[in-house]
Amino acid sequence: MMSMPRCLRICGGNDSLRGTDAMPATTMIDAIRDALDVALTDDPTVTVFGQDVGYFGGVFRCTAGLQKKHGIDRCFDTPISELGIVGVAIGMAAYGRKPVVEIQFADYMYPAYDQIVSEAARLRYRTAGEFTCPIVIRMPTGGGIFGAQTHSQSPEALFTHVTGLKVVMPSNPIDAKGLLLSAIDDPDPVIFLEPKRLYNGPFDGHHDRPVSPWRTHPMGEAPLGRYLVPLGQAAIRRKGAALTVLAYGTMVHVALAAVEETAIDAEVIDLRTLLPLDLETIVASVRKTGRCVVVHEATLTSGFGAELAALVQAECFWHLHAPVERVAGWDTPYPHTNEWDYFPGPARVAAACRRVLEVQ
Amino acid sequence: MKPVERPLELFFAEPAVRPGAEPDFSGLDLPAAGSLRRPPVDSPAEEMRDMAFGLIRLLDDDGQAVGPWADTLDLDDAARMSGLRHMMTLRAYDARMLLAQRQQKTSFYMQHLGEEAISCAFHLALRSGDMNFPTYRQAGLLIASGYPMATMMCQVYGNDGDPVRGRQLPVFYSSKSHGFFSISGNLGTQYVQAVGWAMGSALSGDDKIAAAWIGDGSTAESDFHAALVFASGYRVPVVLNIVNNQWAISTFQGLARGGAGTFAARGLGFGIPALRVDGNDYLAVVAAARWASERARRSLGPTLIEYVTYRVAGHSTSDDPSAYRPSGESACWPLGDPLMRLKQHLIARGLWSEDRHVQAEAEIMGEVQAAQKEAEQIGTLHSGRRPSPAEMFNDVYAEMPPHLRRQRQLAGY
Numbered sequence: 001m002m003s004m005p006r007c008l009r010i011c012g013g014n015d016s017l018r019g020t021d022a023m024p025a026t027t028m029i030d031a032i033r034d035a036l037d038v039a040l041t042d043d044p045t046v047t048v049f050g051q052d053v054g055y056f057g058g059v060f061r062c063t064a065g066l067q068k069k070h071g072i073d074r075c076f077d078t079p080i081s082e083l084g085i086v087g088v089a090i091g092m093a094a095y096g097r098k099p100v101v102e103i104q105f106a107d108y109m110y111p112a113y114d115q116i117v118s119e120a121a122r123l124r125y126r127t128a129g130e131f132t133c134p135i136v137i138r139m140p141t142g143g144g145i146f147g148a149q150t151h152s153q154s155p156e157a158l159f160t161h162v163t164g165l166k167v168v169m170p171s172n173p174i175d176a177k178g179l180l181l182s183a184i185d186d187p188d189p190v191i192f193l194e195p196k197r198l199y200n201g202p203f204d205g206h207h208d209r210p211v212s213p214w215r216t217h218p219m220g221e222a223p224l225g226r227y228l229v230p231l232g233q234a235a236i237r238r239k240g241a242a243l244t245v246l247a248y249g250t251m252v253h254v255a256l257a258a259v260e261e262t263a264i265d266a267e268v269i270d271l272r273t274l275l276p277l278d279l280e281t282i283v284a285s286v287r288k289t290g291r292c293v294v295v296h297e298a299t300l301t302s303g304f305g306a307e308l309a310a311l312v313q314a315e316c317f318w319h320l321h322a323p324v325e326r327v328a329g330w331d332t333p334y335p336h337t338n339e340w341d342y343f344p345g346p347a348r349v350a351a352a353c354r355r356v357l358e359v360q
Numbered sequence: 361m362k363p364v365e366r367p368l369e370l371f372f373a374e375p376a377v378r379p380g381a382e383p384d385f386s387g388l389d390l391p392a393a394g395s396l397r398r399p400p401v402d403s404p405a406e407e408m409r410d411m412a413f414g415l416i417r418l419l420d421d422d423g424q425a426v427g428p429w430a431d432t433l434d435l436d437d438a439a440r441m442s443g444l445r446h447m448m449t450l451r452a453y454d455a456r457m458l459l460a461q462r463q464q465k466t467s468f469y470m471q472h473l474g475e476e477a478i479s480c481a482f483h484l485a486l487r488s489g490d491m492n493f494p495t496y497r498q499a500g501l502l503i504a505s506g507y508p509m510a511t512m513m514c515q516v517y518g519n520d521g522d523p524v525r526g527r528q529l530p531v532f533y534s535s536k537s538h539g540f541f542s543i544s545g546n547l548g549t550q551y552v553q554a555v556g557w558a559m560g561s562a563l564s565g566d567d568k569i570a571a572a573w574i575g576d577g578s579t580a581e582s583d584f585h586a587a588l589v590f591a592s593g594y595r596v597p598v599v600l601n602i603v604n605n606q607w608a609i610s611t612f613q614g615l616a617r618g619g620a621g622t623f624a625a626r627g628l629g630f631g632i633p634a635l636r637v638d639g640n641d642y643l644a645v646v647a648a649a650r651w652a653s654e655r656a657r658r659s660l661g662p663t664l665i666e667y668v669t670y671r672v673a674g675h676s677t678s679d680d681p682s683a684y685r686p687s688g689e690s691a692c693w694p695l696g697d698p699l700m701r702l703k704q705h706l707i708a709r710g711l712w713s714e715d716r717h718v719q720a721e722a723e724i725m726g727e728v729q730a731a732q733k734e735a736e737q738i739g740t741l742h743s744g745r746r747p748s749p750a751e752m753f754n755d756v757y758a759e760m761p762p763h764l765r766r767q768r769q770l771a772g773y
Binding site: 045047073078079081083084087088089090091092093094095096097099111114115118119123124125126127128129130131132163164166187188232275276277279 | 491493523524525527528532534535536541542544546549551552553554555556557558559560561563564570582583586587589590593754755756757758759761762763764
């Protein structure tokens, strides 16, 4: 069956602003907007800015209505300069405000990379705490929307390799809101990666099936008001005894689908925060199951999965019955036409799980 | 018939002369002191475009301060005399630290020789709470604001008295209380951060302004352009300083400047008023900096200032300028020595004398040496008390995450 290409959702028609005021958020977009709304309401130093985030409300609508509600000095548009957005945020944070900025696509962050790596991540260190950089950089991440190589990348490993940063990737609306509020409260710079394929519904990798909405998912409705999901804590999404699957973002749903469809009794762990990593939860699970599959959408070589595999090997060596397997995007740029051949869908995850289980 | 086309070719900008040739500054157009007008600070940017191509100079060849910028300069005799003292202190400080580097008490040093006026004078345009985002050649901001010299030396030595715990290269000072943001070696990054800091101040309803600093060479960095876009777009209360000291290590300023007439003219395309100033004229720097800071304080927006000066010494202790420019070039620099020019002005004003100058030099060197003794009692890079290696793991995050704690334990701390 041919899949219907999904366009980049540049213009959202629905600005009913779920996730603000009375109605609980029922998409990840609404949950993120709700978190920003709560932060803007509770903390007068929180300042939201980025390309198209002000009047228009962001190309993915994550800031829709915030300028109108909180004023142009709290939520505003910027010129198209990722370097400028992040550089300005660093200065503003050094002054004492809390900038929460949006990079329109994670793929666009490279002009800001020097400011993130050499400046934001090290300001506390190089001044022995005199100047700090409590900023949040939000970035839509990952593929699944026919965005090709400039709208699909998952650059998390480029951030987890940078000491001084925290790196977060939620997999559902409830976590997205609670993690974003924790990120905004955090005294250090946080890279907040939003899997854009999950914005409007959970996605298990079956691109040829109808899209399911968040409202029918147990993690789909983010409660009203302020609540926190702490950084550095993984969540076990499925208890199991046969093997452990480590995943984050979109791949949590893909992994769950893969193990359900193959009836493998896997424990699926949603890392939620990549740095600092909840090693304790990972190690406890792998020591129990003795087998581990690491899944991410980003390219394989030097990906975050390599770090996970190394840690599991070092911490669980005497408990392992099989080599740790990695399932990842191929080491190619993210293609346009062949997106679903690139994407590590449930079949590839299931195959890796079977291979790991075959080793006696 | 088709005309004969030649293969395409590029232009490679080169300085007028190289080592072995006679220095040549004939390309530097020098208007007479006092000849430039002083527009009202709230003039529309398009009516001040000429200011980007002139050169604001107050001190004439006889040491008299002349012209409209001098006539409106509110600077009493005591302040003029402290200006000289600050420059003399910075020069003596540099001399001692250069020597300390040669004695291997530290790894690296960068001096200000010839550029002392700019940072020492700029301080007078700021108030307590304002913030500089400096490069590595604005230590005059610290000296002029009374920051303890011994603490500066502790930073250069990276000893146990170093406020930044031996984590940064020598001369990469940081002091929030003295309005001196942490220096970055990446060049240019601070320019856009200064704009963000000033935006933060304005968004908070504060009255503090920021000053950004960059060198002629680093204006080629994207950070410079991003800073100008944001500064002009939001009319940010920031003073954007460019120190044009002619040389970016071995690269002459013409390469980064391209075909533009001046670095100041870079501001015009952004609608930012721009001044070009004799950077070796202490009074000109004060006058221009105050004009720009007044614009910032009145929410009239940013001002770009190019200070024309000359880097007399090497880029750093790792540099030998005789390899790329005539050795006698600094002596021929037409804007002279900033220290001598202010000294001449004070003498002409009846405030100073050769004898008092010699006496002050000795006094200042005594102060610098006393500070050095104090710093060295704590230690130098290779001896004495140094920050504990355990501190290497601190301040990466506000709270040390588990993986870093494990690494610290592994390292034996």
